[in-house]
Amino acid sequence: MTSSARAMQPSPAATRRALEEAVAVAEEMDRRRRRNQLAVYLPYPKQRAFHELGRTHRERLLMAANQVGKTHCGAAEVAMHLTGRYPDWWRGRRWERPTRWWAGSNTTENTRDTVQRKLVGDPKQMEEWGTGLVPGDALVDWSRRTHGAANSLDSIVVRHASGGKSTLGFKSYDQGREKWQGETLDGVWCDEEPPEDIYSEGKTRTNVEAGLVMVTFTPLLGMSQVVKSFLDENAATLAEIQRLAA
Numbered sequence: 001m002t003s004s005a006r007a008m009q010p011s012p013a014a015t016r017r018a019l020e021e022a023v024a025v026a027e028e029m030d031r032r033r034r035r036n037q038l039a040v041y042l043p044y045p046k047q048r049a050f051h052e053l054g055r056t057h058r059e060r061l062l063m064a065a066n067q068v069g070k071t072h073c074g075a076a077e078v079a080m081h082l083t084g085r086y087p088d089w090w091r092g093r094r095w096e097r098p099t100r101w102w103a104g105s106n107t108t109e110n111t112r113d114t115v116q117r118k119l120v121g122d123p124k125q126m127e128e129w130g131t132g133l134v135p136g137d138a139l140v141d142w143s144r145r146t147h148g149a150a151n152s153l154d155s156i157v158v159r160h161a162s163g164g165k166s167t168l169g170f171k172s173y174d175q176g177r178e179k180w181q182g183e184t185l186d187g188v189w190c191d192e193e194p195p196e197d198i199y200s201e202g203k204t205r206t207n208v209e210a211g212l213v214m215v216t217f218t219p220l221l222g223m224s225q226v227v228k229s230f231l232d233e234n235a236a237t238l239a240e241i242q243r244l245a246a
């Protein structure tokens with residue numbers, strides 16, 4: 001190597017700095033990606049059909065096998081209605097203003113470990129809150145439950161694209177019907193099969209705003225009244241579902 005070529009070589013210190021900068025950029029990109037899961041959500045065909053039916057149907061049930069993406073699908077849709085960040089492919093229901101939601105499962109623990117985890121991030125690690133389907137930069141506030149399962153949230157406040165703020169309250173079926181009364185909501189999401197009285201109370205909360213009721217579960221209670229009410233849908237609706245999910 002000539003002396004002038006040697007002079008072009010970066011010093012070990014400069015090489016180390018460049019490497020550190022590259023690692024920092026990669027870490028920052030990873031952090032941003034993890035805090036914006038909603039931006040990369042692409043539904044599977046049945047999830048897509050479920051979303052699309054929200055434009056024409058107030059009540060929807062996604063009943064499917066274990067681990068096929070029921071909770072992910074429900075959380076992604078709720079996150080869109082809370083933030084107003086609808087992707088280009090979206091053909092479902094749309095609000096241009098902040099919305100009010102409740103979401104829950106059968107127990108406080110399950111609500112924390114499924115619905116809260118999917119929307120907000122790992123309940124046990126506060127520094128991870130903002131890595132769920134509600135993007136980190138939209139999660140502006142939260143309040144913890146004062147009793148019950150540790151690290152359970154009572155509600156979150158989410159920045160909406162219009163400039164206002166949406167809210168989501170976490171509920172559980174074991175709180176009983178009384179705790180599902182009182183508020184006027186735009187939407188309710190039940191992850192796991194709700195008892196009929198909770199389902200009906202949740203739906204009532206959305207009547208004034210002609211809002212949405214979404215239910216996502218693997219049936220464990222057999223042919224319950226809630227399941228039956230969906231399976232009794234008319235043939236035209238069933239044909240529409242099959243066409244959208246094809």
Ligand SMILES: Nc1ncnc2c1ncn2[C@@H]1O[C@H](COP(=O)(O)OP(=O)(O)OP(=O)(O)O)[C@@H](O)[C@H]1O
Nearest residue numbers: 042043044047065066067068069070071072073218
């Ligand atoms: N459209 C999607 N794109 C990429 N990954 C997905 C999608 N939908 C679901 N997943 C992933 O599939 C896995 C299972 O999803 P999820 O927990 O929603 O399933 P589930 O049907 O609710 O499961 P369970 O029966 O345990 O309640 C998760 O890791 C989730 O991130």
Ligand SMILES: [Mg+2]
Nearest residue numbers: 070071072114
């Ligand atoms: Mg699930």
